[in-house]
Amino acid sequence: xxxxxxxxxxxxxxxxxxxxxxxxxxxxxxxxxxxxxxxxxxxxxxxxxxxxxxxxxxxxxxxxxxxxxxxxxxxxxxxxxxxxxxxxxxxxxxxxxxxxxxxxxxxxxxxxxxxxxxxxxxxxxxxxxxxxxxxxxxxxxxxxxxxxxxxxxxxxxxxxxxxxxxxxxxxxxxxxxxxxxxxxxxxxxx
Numbered sequence: 001x002x003x004x005x006x007x008x009x010x011x012x013x014x015x016x017x018x019x020x021x022x023x024x025x026x027x028x029x030x031x032x033x034x035x036x037x038x039x040x041x042x043x044x045x046x047x048x049x050x051x052x053x054x055x056x057x058x059x060x061x062x063x064x065x066x067x068x069x070x071x072x073x074x075x076x077x078x079x080x081x082x083x084x085x086x087x088x089x090x091x092x093x094x095x096x097x098x099x100x101x102x103x104x105x106x107x108x109x110x111x112x113x114x115x116x117x118x119x120x121x122x123x124x125x126x127x128x129x130x131x132x133x134x135x136x137x138x139x140x141x142x143x144x145x146x147x148x149x150x151x152x153x154x155x156x157x158x159x160x161x162x163x164x165x166x167x168x169x170x171x172x173x174x175x176x177x178x179x180x181x182x183x184x185x186x187x188x189x190x
Contacts, residue, residue, distance in 0.1 A: 006186040011128060013161025015188070016045060020052045022186050023153055023165050027056055033167065035152040037061045037140050039132045041069075043081035043092065045161055050088045061145050062092040063136040093145060098138035098173055099123075099131065119176065127187045129164025132156025134179055137170035146170055151182060163188045 006022055008015045027033055036058050040046040046062035053060065062085055065076045075094065085092050096102070103114035123131035133154035140146045148171055157163040165185040171178035 003183055005184050008163055008186065008188040011158045011163050011188045013045075013157065013159075013163075015163040015186070016048065016157070016161035019155060019157075019162040019165050019186050020049055023049070023155060024052050024056075026153065026165075026167070026183075026185055027053070027058065033058065033151060033153050035059050035061065035146045035150070037063060037136050037146065037152055037154045038162070039063050039136050039156040041065045041076040042160075043077050043085050045157075046085055046090055046092070047088065049155065050085075050090055060090045061140050062090050063139055064092055064094055066094060066096050091145065093140055093143055095139055095143065097135060098142070098176075099135045125190070126184075127164050127190060128158040129156040129162065130166060130184070130187055132158075133164060133166050133168065134181075137168055137179065138173050138176060141170040141172050148172055148175075148178075153185070 038046050038049050040062050041064050043062060050060055067075050070076050082092055099116045099120040103116045107114055120131055123134050133156045137154050141148050146152050151167055151169050153167055155162050155165045164187045166181055167183040169180040
């Protein structure tokens with residue numbers, strides 16, 4: 001099997017439409033993926049994916065920030081956007097981040113690092129977006145939204161939009177080292 005990886009000169013939302021195009025090409029080439037998981041805090045990028053893949057037989061799951069990420073008692077996604085995503089057949093997962101969560105709260109208060117910080121930093125050696133792809137795959141696996149052991153496409157980035165996509169087999173948090181990266185579709189060059 002021969003596949004190519006597209007590399008971007010920089011991270012960021014300017015790569016969003018190209019990432020979506022590459023994901024669609026990958027889905028068309030090998031009709032083997034049933035789930036596309038996206039990281040979209042506001043939901044805007046998830047809608048772009050939905051528009052591009054509307055004729056494909058895939059389930060799109062959006063992962064947004066947990067409540068309190070940007071401030072106490074707040075979500076970064078509006079109720080109106082949640083409704084819009086649902087109308088488009090997109091489920092939105094809201095929950096703790098797999099590679100930070102409580103551990104981040106402890107290190108913020110007391111300093112030091114925790115094991116999930118090491119995993120996150122290792123994945124960031126590829127790109128922040130690749131770390132996000134792994135993280136959201138854990139989150140949706142733990143929620144029972146994608147099957148463990150079945151390949152999915154995960155799409156992520158940094159702050160806004162997409163700059164990374166990969167084919168991976170997700171794992172639950174309790175078996176995090178069972179995650180397998182099979183293909184990197186696109187990523188920024190570090």
